[in-house]
Amino acid sequence: MPEGHSVHRIANQFEQSFVGHRIEASSPQGRFAAGAEQLSGATMVDSKAVGKQMFLEFDNGLFLHVHLGLYGAWDFAGQIATGASMAETRTRRMATRRAENGKDPETGKDPETGKAAETGTPAHVADDDGEHSMASIGAPRTRRVRMAEQEKQEDDLESFPPEPVGQVRVRLLSDTAVADLRGPTKCEVLDAEGVDTAISKLGPDPLVDSPKKGGDRFVAIAGKKRTPIGLLLMDQSVISGIGNIYRAEMLFRARLNPHTPGTEVPEETLRALWKDWTKLLKSGVELGQMMTMDGLSKKAYAQALKSRADRHWVYHREGLPCRVCGTNIVMEDMGGRKLYWCPVDQA
DNA sequence: CATCGATGTTGAG
DNA sequence: TCAACCTCGATGG
Numbered sequence A: 001m002p003e004g005h006s007v008h009r010i011a012n013q014f015e016q017s018f019v020g021h022r023i024e025a026s027s028p029q030g031r032f033a034a035g036a037e038q039l040s041g042a043t044m045v046d047s048k049a050v051g052k053q054m055f056l057e058f059d060n061g062l063f064l065h066v067h068l069g070l071y072g073a074w075d076f077a078g079q080i081a082t083g084a085s086m087a088e089t090r091t092r093r094m095a096t097r098r099a100e101n102g103k104d105p106e107t108g109k110d111p112e113t114g115k116a117a118e119t120g121t122p123a124h125v126a127d128d129d130g131e132h133s134m135a136s137i138g139a140p141r142t143r144r145v146r147m148a149e150q151e152k153q154e155d156d157l158e159s160f161p162p163e164p165v166g167q168v169r170v171r172l173l174s175d176t177a178v179a180d181l182r183g184p185t186k187c188e189v190l191d192a193e194g195v196d197t198a199i200s201k202l203g204p205d206p207l208v209d210s211p212k213k214g215g216d217r218f219v220a221i222a223g224k225k226r227t228p229i230g231l232l233l234m235d236q237s238v239i240s241g242i243g244n245i246y247r248a249e250m251l252f253r254a255r256l257n258p259h260t261p262g263t264e265v266p267e268e269t270l271r272a273l274w275k276d277w278t279k280l281l282k283s284g285v286e287l288g289q290m291m292t293m294d295g296l297s298k299k300a301y302a303q304a305l306k307s308r309a310d311r312h313w314v315y316h317r318e319g320l321p322c323r324v325c326g327t328n329i330v331m332e333d334m335g336g337r338k339l340y341w342c343p344v345d346q347a
Numbered sequence B: 001c002a003t004c005g006a007t008g009t010t011g012a013g
Numbered sequence C: 001t002c003a004a005c006c007t008c009g010a011t012g013g
Helices: A004-017 A033-039 A085-103 A193-202 A211-222 A244-253 A268-289 A299-305
Strands: A025-027 A046-051 A052-056 A063-067 A073-078 A143-147 A171-172 A177-182 A187-191 A328-332 A337-341
Touching: A004 A046, A004 A052, A004 A073, A004 A143, A004 A177, A004 A268, A004 A337, A025 A033, A033 A187, A046 A063, A052 A193, A073 A244, A211 A268, A244 A268, A244 A337
Parallel strands: none
Antiparallel strands: A025 A171, A046 A052, A052 A063, A063 A187, A073 A143, A073 A177, A171 A177, A328 A337
16 A cells, blocks of 8 residues: 555645535445445545544544555546645645644643634645646646555546546545545544544654654654564554555665664664654655655656656565665565565665 | 556454 | 455566
């Protein structure tokens, strides 16, 4: 599945194109008919991501909770955001949240209730395409974007809303946009209490928790466990949003042996991991893809953005020479997933 | 065109 | 520990 960055991007897309709109919910596939009925007719008032989970809040007090799992995806069509406007949304959301949280985000004393600030935000009509988009000249009224592990811009639409294609678990339709969900591992209606319960099981997320509080929480949990750091990074109750690619890459970037027990990772290294995740997550949200290498020449960077094979230090590079020392990258199973690492640099 | 595997999680055994 | 979930791009014939 999409790791944390994709889920935040999707939440941003909802924020920008659906929040403030009345929604017709349906389940073309039928498997979510009851849930869709509970939500239909309500207005979406908030959209937020925590790790790989997303929560869409409606003005009837209910939430749609979605986890995409391994191959779930949202297809958006209509007046929707693309490219650069997505990054803008993130910036606006972060600023709003900071403002809402008030004076003392570090102590967390005063959570504040109001999430109302954004609910009055007028519909944001898709503006010009960003740097990665196509088809911006001639400004089509509606367009279609798939948001999943990879995003892809599809053809402009002739009619709105488009016919649902394939197994669509949920369709959310507003006056200006439509979102189709397919293949999720989790799709349910929750009340506020259910949302709190779900979020309470999750470790800190750099785009939700403050740098200090989030970092402290991660260090406290991870530093106490004898579990290998390679498993801790994938444990969503320890830190939110990291998946198999970011795991391998973060371990390499820290030159850390994946088998090191959490208790034996120096605290400053744990802090550095949190900081690195913050950086990678933000970059992933802005870029719309995982770029885990840095220090690249302009040319190498451009190439990396084009081809997935050039974007990572170790992921999916079994048997290939380490980009730093030339040793062959090894692959092993850790936690039922493929782990790639350099046995020399990460000795 | 058929098969495989994947950036994930749950729950049965 | 492993199958199931349910989708689709990549791969091979």
